[in-house]
Amino acid sequence: MEDDASLIPRPVLVEAPGAAPEGSARPGNGRLPLGVHTRLDAEAGTESTARWLRAVLGAATGLTFPDGADPHGIALRISPDVERELGPEGYRLCTDGSATGAAVVVEGGSPAGVFWGAQTLRQLLGPDAFRAAPLPPAGRTWDLPRIAVADRPRFAWRGMMLDVSRHFLPKTDVLRQLDLLAAHKLNVFHFHLTDDQGWRIRIERHPRLTDIGSWRTRTKYGHRASDLWDETPHGGYYTQDDIREIVAYAADRHITVVPEIDIPGHSQAAIAAYPELGNTDVPTSPDGKPLAVWDTWGINPNVLAPTDSTLLFYEGVLEEVLALFPSTFIHIGGDECLKDQWKASPAAQARITELGLADEDELQSWFIRHFDTWLAARGRRLIGWDEILEGGLAPGAAVSSWRGYAGGIAAAEAGHDVVMCPEQQVYLDHRQGGGPDEPMPIGYVRTLEDVYRFEPVPPGLSPEAAAHIMGTQANVWTEVMQNRARVDYQVFPRLAAFAEVAWSALPASADRDFADFERRMTAHYRRLDALGVDYRPPGGPLPWQKRPLPEGMTGSLGRPIEGAPPNV
Template sequence: MLENAPASLLPRPVEYVAGHGAGPALTDRSGLDADAACAATAQWLRTEVGAATGLALAPVTDGEGPHITLRVRPDAGLGSEGYELTATGSGVSIVGTDPAGVFYGAQTLRQLLPAAAYRRAPIGGSTWAVPPVRIADRPRFSWRGCMLDVARHFMPKHDLLRFIDLLAMHKLNVLHLHLTDDQGWRVQIKRYPRLTEVGAWRHESQVGAGLPPTFDGRPHGGYYTQDDLRELVGYAAQRHITVVPEIDIPGHSQAAIAAYPELGESGQIAVGRTWGVIEDVLNVSDATLEFYRNVFDEVMEVFPSEYICIGGDECPKGQWRASSLAQQRIRAEGLTDEDELQSWFIRQFDSYFTARGRKLLGWDEILDGGLAPGAAVASWRGPAGGIAAARAGHTVVMCPTQTSYLDYRQSASSEEPIPVGPVLSLADVYAAEPIPTELSHEEARHVIGAQANVWTEHMDSPRTVDFMVFPRLSAFAETVWSPRERDFTEFLPRLRSHLERLDAAGVEYRPLTGPHPWQQRPGVPGRP
């Protein structure tokens, strides 16, 4: 059992020391004193915590209180994104090394209040008391991410903004947004309007994972305008979350080919309606490369993130083997085979991003045929890709299926809806270690963090996303924020308290005892 465990904080802070006597009780006389660097966090506290508590948290004009004080002190010695929170009878002080640290301290302050602090309006009956405490805290990893697939099932903007708030609540700082796939194209590209006019819509969707597949007969679609995405990026940035866009190439591109058949190898096709790996891939013509350079130009105008993800995963080679154009490219470039052709394709965008001050991120298939010089790797097929990339000096984000795929079933029970993959329980997620043991200390420095992946083939609504993601994402948040030493038996009581916050925030999570009846999908087949 870990010592000095906080009663209910999640993720677990690095250092928690309970104080003596009474802590501060925030009232309508409590003010908020923030320096200029903390202005965004002050606004967040007034907007979010102020709405729930009914407290104005006005700027401090006198000595009455107790007050909340926010300060950025780069020389505080707390580390990047670190903070120190002190609560005494006279008030709450939050000091951060940087604005992000102050924001995470404010998130911790909200957790120290009753769970009703996560509601949208006061409900009465709460006293906004903060226990006396000193907390010194900082994250273990700089990349604490969640990949959300909005291509398979579109998530309306309102719900995506809410999802960003839930990431911030858990001190996660990367939203990897999977915007395109075989089954849908979700980002407006002004130069190529058919990408959304055609590619954003399919006439029906596969239901479950049975063979032969069955379909719902219901059209599905949607996309984000560039202004929608600028809003999302700005909203996330206010919460110290970076949105990393993914445009999947050269595989998983059926929606794009449906809109512009000249991009593919097989002529006119429809937007995908089945799940799984689809044979249609991009061709390797100069025109296709130029098309996607133009696409990425618009993407980079909207997303200021350092990394741009190009996917690079699950690209079947059958069409390239039969393609005279692909075979001619292999010969002209002196390549050995189709794996090297894919690597060549990826390298065109690696150099393109580098010249524009960005970095390429791809799934670990980009290792096949040779890794592009500046590429970072998201290791999903297991730890091997991450190990190889780290040993070669490349940046790595760990997200292996065995520990990070939140579309996987949560128990072996027949009550789990559309059971996919092996069981990935709450305890499994919590026990996962992002740093492979095979790496030396120096090699491990290339692993900048980890992310959980939310693939939505079988999540057709925000309610279903809630069920599949929470509370497993709460467990994941602790693995990437807190120190390596963890104890699941110590975590569970804190999680039970945290579930009260999720209840107040309206999150329809999976109960620890199993799905509610309305969260089940009897008769809809999954796959082992």
Template sequence: MKMKAFIGMWLMAVLTAATVYAVPAADTSISVIPAPQHVRHSNGQFTLNAQTRIVAEPGDEALQQVARDLADAILRQSGLRLKVTAGKSAASNVIILRLRPDTLGDEGYRLRVQPGLASITASRPAGAFYAMQTLLQLLPVQARAKPVLPVLEIIDSPRFGWRGLMLDVGRYYYPVSYIKQYLDYMAMHKLNTFHWHLTEDHGWRIEIKKYPRLTAVGAWRNGTQITNNRINHQPHGGFYTQEEVKEVVAYAQSKFITVVPEIEMPGHSMAALAAYPELSCTGGPFEMPVNWGIRKEVFCAGNEKTFAFLEDVLSEVAELFPGQTIHIGGDECPKDRWKACARCQERIKSNKLKDEHELQSYFITRIEKFLQSKGKRIIGWDEILEGGLAPNAAVMSWRGTQGGIQAAKLLHPVVMTPNHFMYFDYYQGEHYLEPYCISGFVPLRKVYDYEPVPAELTPEESRFILGVQANIWCEYIHSPERATYMTFPRAAALAETGWSSKNRKQWDDFTRRMETQYLRYEQAGIGYAASAYNVAFSVQKDSARNKAVVTLQTDSYLPEIRYTLNGDEPTAASLPYNQPFEVEMPVNIRAAVFRNGKLHSKVSATAILRNSK
């Protein structure tokens, strides 16, 4: 396929997502996340009752399913059971869903609420589904509250066509039941791409019928590293049968989520090599690793059996995932074994390659060509730029933004996922208040403030930014509860970054709306992190005067902060924080957020010492 045509396929979703409507200032009367592009209010309300009907115009089964999903959600939220019908609607006391050609793209929608009537209009069922998510957020959040909708009109569509979350099941296996739950949570936030990291050095999680040892051997290990220097020797493992994969994919499709599988190559392949060591440069044997870290054992790029194996694997994968995109990894591939491998060196020589980096480019380009024959396109981590980018590859920029900038300037599609903003396995609060994490610091505001389109790009180059994604790497995330805790509420900030236009995003208004979102999380049983309420300290020392100015802040809305200066635990009667204050060093400060006289956060502490000099 010619480059121009192929790139056009990549960009189609992004281009159709644009809206032509002006963006007003932040609306403070509703709490919808992500923020809609255009809201216009009127007076009045529509109170749902037992006679209210949901009517979906006939002709599209997916639209009928959205109507049924809406009825189920209203039942869960308010206890009100609404009848769902297809056909012409009554003039009043009805919620209408209909499809009409529009300029809002496949995911855009119009939601209009009048007294006694709510209408959802979209070009495609996906838009109706997202309108449903908005409508549910217009209802009162209190359980079993009277279901009342405000009179308004919303015209909405996403900024980006790729709004993703990645879950790393290669390092830790999560059951199908949790994967479905995770997809539910994504749909609630209008996220539309689930990147399923299925293979890794430490686990091969997808059944490949032609190579049963991949799961018989590669899906299991004898222990797991749980901190920097501790191993839990409890065996761990699991994999998804092809029937389970089909089940997950179908479930995701019902939520208008595309599943992008990742099959790692040429590195991060120890699980495959433990099962089939003949695909390595050294021939093994290998054991499944229990320690985290990058392995020098990689697929042999000089062995034709490697490519035959990967083509067989990818043929089965391509059949299981109807989406256009397959992630092939390409990151963190040490070249040590290739440098010492006669077959790899012969491959370099015979193909007139400059070095091992160009050998990796040869590897990725060959895989890309094969997957194109299956009607698929590839995306890889930004290391695939090294040695030359495959002709039609998209890049996932994780080592900062430079990889994305480079790829976009080459007119290749890009998904921005820089680790310093979008790695949700990093700490989201002060280390001493959080569960053990791999490293880094990505609090809620840092996620929210990230701008996916780099300033270095021209308007033409900016068109190649497909969207934004956050990643949950699971070296130290070993339960569904922990995965949920690490994902939310940061996924709400991700969602708004991916959906809402730049001038629609306002941090103070986002934190206001998050107060309602936290209640929704509690109703849905989402065990989110409350780290945004914890107090952070900013200290400016004046050593000459032996003084310091202290600023207290949180990532929450209008917090009531109380603090002490003597090391005591703060109470509702402690000093109230209103503005930065000066203290004499040394001092031991403790601070926390209170609500209605009760502690509403963890207690933060800092000791401010005199300078040693």
């Protein structure tokens, strides 16, 4: 069993044993046992949480939690009172046995609130409740502390972006990531599906996007300054049924999947599959050979041609994307779009003149505005990286602010909704320590405490602008993460700190109690162990997590690269 102080993210209010108000009928002390006769009563609207609880707690404890009301059982309820007091994602959890009709009551302001309360309930059962099968002895006792929790999230958008273009993750690993997000009360999964290095979603009307665009012949090993290569072909993609499964799995966990289809930059994989999408009147490769899916990192010069046929092509792509993803927001990238090809292309220059635009920045803005209008006509909203501010931004578009706070501040002050995800604080591909043992170290050193002290709302924003900060997101770019274990190492434990920043009503960053967070993390590490997460231990990488040095390797990969920019 965990004591109440071990909960992550930290709840708004916890009444610990013995803390009952004077005159309360609540016992306050002792344990509340669960056993083979403990029933689970799921009110209408909470059925998916009941299924989830029976699945995860049933697997870990061996208990079946049969359906039905029981004064000694668990009840899941949706409460208008909780919604009024704590919002739709808020919840109350009472395990003191004093509630009417059940010993354990989880009340949410909505089905999502009930689910987040159930996540807290699982934590209170201890780390073994996160295992996939019961540990011996058979029939061991399971019990809860007598406790009352009132909780709600600080932000509506609490997200993680996962890049599967640089290194592909199989569907089962994506589903596992969704479980890990849910365990930390994160509710947005930003799915980065296309880039120069690979196109990962099947588009039926344009099959070469995956037939050709999902595979590359080799891969740069380490930072882009390295001269090392992995000569093994790399690739993979998700079928449309895979995507439907991922979206449904996420929805059962009250996670919204926001797809990203990059335009007009980061498009070499698409151009390799359909060369007519590129600027065909200028050179597209130094050696004059046909473009292939890119095998290295950095900012790619190949951008989409600003033609009507390109717009029509991507409208077709997005029609299939909208049919698969019910998310209100659709991410279109818009970052790191080099304009050199447009400057050199007679066709692109003619388009600038035809449209009455001032320059190439306005041409990119024209691209973005086209799809903002197209998405709005279908009841969706465009979101893109903060470069979409350049050249002017359509009124309904939202911004992911990654190049520090400046883009988010400008967007919020201009009335645009913003997700704060600055690279300097929450890019989890950046290394966690300054030592040479960090695997493929890139970027800034960002420790667990650094992430814990991140403040998503920039100081000095007007109240009107601050209201446009929808939330925050951690970004996981996978240039140096070849597999699930490497993703685990980079993401955890820092995602736990980020989750608390996104969920909890924390004080100003400098005043946050990191010592208390570390103390609660002692229990949380055991939960991560039970889940099989290959996190970075507090003392540094374990021997098998240290970066192996390939034979003959020298140069930049042999030591950390201070301040190396992320390869977005």
